[in-house]
Amino acid sequence: MTQAPTPTADTVRRLARSLLKDGGGGKGRGAEAAAGPEVRPAVGGAGPATWWVGTRHVLRLAPDHETGVRYRRELRLRELVRPHVPVALPVSVAHGEWAPGLFCTLDTRVPGGTGEEHAVSAVGEADLAGLLTGLREAPVRQAETLGVPRVPPRPLETLRRAAGRAAERLAEADEFDPARLNQLTPPATVQLAAQSGPAVLVHHALTGGHLVVSADGRVRGVLGWDAAVIGDPAEDIAALALAVGAPAAVRAATLAGYGARPCLRGLWLARCDCLLGLAEGLAGRGAGPLPLLRTRLRRAWEPILLERVTDFGHGDDVL
Structure with a gap:
């Protein structure tokens, strides 16, 4: 299995900027859209897989192919479940690959x-x-x-x-x-x-x-x-x-x-x-x-x- 690269703030910021642009979230954001949003790891430890992107989004990086398969399935499952539950579920505004063969999704952040x-x-x-x-x-x-x-x-x-x-x-x-x-x-x-x-x-x-x-x-x-x-x-x-x-x-x-x-x-x-x-x-x-x-x-x-x-x-x- 290919070793997944360790994400850094710079690579995550570039990726988030690209995903926000593709997903329509970067329009009209001025200097933030040009420079990239503020990013920070959501959890500690080496090679964090979840990052806060600004105040409204969260970026999840699959560390391997199997996790990527689950993440892709999750996007469809949330839409299946959403009409049946009274609580909010995240929405994926954009997704793609953050490294060759490794899936990522930029989701809305549920406040709280x-x-x-x-x-x-x-x-x-x-x-x-x-x-x-x-x-x-x-x-x-x-x-x-x-x-x-x-x-x-x-x-x-x-x-x-x-x-x-x-x-x-x-x-x-x-x-x-x-x-x-x-x-x-x-x-x-x-x-x-x-x-x-x-x-x-x-x-x-x-x-x-x-x-x-x-x-x-x-x-x-x-x-x-x-x-x-x-x-x-x-x-x-x-x-x-x-x-x-x-x-x-x-x-x-x-x-x-x-x-x-x-x-x-x-x-x-x-x-x-x-x-x-x-x-x-x-x-x-x-x-x-x-x-x-x-x-x-x-x-x-x-x-x-x-x-x-x-x-x-x-x-x-x-x-």
Whole structure:
């Protein structure tokens, strides 16, 4: 595989100027259009792949061919999803190649902070419910024709065993009481297996960084659609538990019409995932910054009333 070049501010500025001109965004911009817009990396690290361009655009550079394929698919998928969701999605104003064979897209910037910067309000939970509802209503067959892959549900019992081993390592580091995981018994993992039924479109990356949240707690937009799959909607409930907390995630899923089983399945997917993530992070294997991993652990393990009132023997109508 050819090594992707490391983008610099000068090369990104020239590329952005060209894309803005081709996309019509450079007309009437005067000196800025001539000199090029202000650019700066959106994330740290060597060879950043995402750059802010001025105040209104974001430029994403695919580092390899596979990422470029996902980015191209994402542009079409966003247009498919847009009519079904109540939140903003970025719009690509121009795209092309930033290096031979490497795709790039210049997108509109959705104004607002992130889910890590602002807490989601009760009205914001309704926004998330609308997002989950829209994902369920999006046409799966059309998404498949765009190349969105089908992914089978994860076996919760396998994840529970792995999380148990991670919990023991976290106990040695005084990070977690492994007895808390005893709530998820092997029979419970059977009860919380993914139910048969039509698969739905799953965003599959509803992290705090991909939620655009305003200062008043409204969810104004959602980013990161290149990871979307067709599969288990509990995965998005799990991601929201890590991003906004278990109670808010379950309330949003309930508003979206999901019953007890998918809500609790998502909750336990999140709780197992955060144990594995923090254990990996403490081992120095790059699962993310430790403060963020600890915050996700705290969010996922917030208690919810649904755990106390649900009797699976009586089905989902307990809600």
